[in-house]
Amino acid sequence: MILVSRLFFVKNYVGLTLWPFIIVKDATLKNDTVLINHEKIHLKQQLELLVVFFYVFYLVEWCVRCICYVDSYKAYKNISFEREAYANERNLNYPSARSAFSFIKYL
Template sequence: MEKYQPKNDWIIICPFLHVEGMAIFPFILLRKEKPSAVLLNHERIHLRQQIELLILPFYILYLLAYLSNRICGQAHQQAYRNIIFEKEAYQNEKQLDYLRKRRAWTYWRKRVE
């Protein structure tokens, strides 16, 4: 696995987080000080999604998707993993060059296909 090479990320270490990482534009919140390159790539994908949707609509759509999945009977983890933004991030997190070749609105394209 490739080592993390610091970029221009605004990273905040939050040992109290209940998850490994979280992207809240423009920050990446991490539970541990030395994250894997895969985790950082996953969170950077979310930052790109947030920028595409002009930030606030991303959070609204994310929450609505999660709530919709829960109302449809999915357990927490399944509802979370079935959010279109999470699907894109999980499917591509190991491709560390993904953001260089990624096309805009990829999460919508995959849903339509």
């Protein structure tokens, strides 16, 4: 289910996934197939890690990468979940074809 809300967004971020919802910054983004596909990949990741573990792993990895890169945006772009999603967001078949725990290849 895709929801529209400006509440969750800062800077240039326009979409996020809070299982089972995809939330976008404005209604026009509901038609952005690449963005929606990116977020669908996150839905798969969240489901396979039973949602809670996804958020724990995401936060821990972001903190570690912030220390490594000393740049929060660079840390975000290098989180394994984000690397998998960005690498495959243009492949519209990827969410249904991906193997479980595929994010591990991006660690």
